[in-house]
Amino acid sequence: MARMHTRRRGSSGSDRPVADDPPEWSDVDPDDIEARVVELAEQGHDPSGIGLKLRDEGVKGVPVPDVKAATGKKVTEILEDNDAAPEIPEDLRNLMERAVRLRRHVEENGQDMQNKRAMQNTEAKIRRLVDYYRGDELDEDFVYTYDTAVDILEG
Template sequence: MARMHTRRRGSSGSDRPVADDPPEWSDVDADAVEDRVVELAENGHDPSQIGMKLRDEGVQGTPVPDVKLATGKKVTEILEENDARPDLPEDLRNLMERAIRLRRHMEENQGDAQNKRALQNTESKIRRLADYYRGDELEEDFTYSYDVAVDLLEG
């Protein structure tokens, strides 16, 4: 499938092996994994960072290759059950952080046409993603602007 804002095709990534059961070498307790997920979320980690930390560090010294196989639930589902879900979806937050960085760069470098275009594309993605999340994850009257993004992320 082609990329949205470039003329290139997307590069394919690696696919995770199809598995219904956790690996034999990873015998962790589902409750311990859920407790660790909530603990990492309270320390300020995003769901993707939580997955990487569990993969690398594990729970009680045992790595967790896939949270969904170990617990039967996704990381975000575990966070929702324990009221530890972040206030903004992770993909929207990352795009807003990028837009803030680009806007600050543009204030210092007004002639940078390439980054002006990158800022326009990023803000377009944010608006489309906000339309997708509006009503479910975001308030019904949410509209994106630079000031709103700064207030949400730094305020």
């Protein structure tokens, strides 16, 4: 399948193992994992960053390769249960950060048409994601603008 805004195809990545059970060498208590997830969220880490920290550092020195296999819940579900979930989804926040950065760049460099196009593509992706999340993760009347993105990211 081709990329959304170019004609190129992406390179395929590696697949995760099919196993549903956590490996024998990673026998961490699910309650300890959940406590560590909440602790990392309070330190300001995003859900994907929490997964990487658990994979690399682990809990009490034991790595956790897959949080869902070990606990039966995804990282975001654990955060929602403990009222530590981010107010805006991580993918939307990352796109908003990129759009704000690109808008500032284009304002300073008016002749940079390539990044102007990249900004337009990024904002189009944001609008599609807002339509997807509207009602569930976002308010019904949420509309993306540059000013709302700046307010959300600074607040």
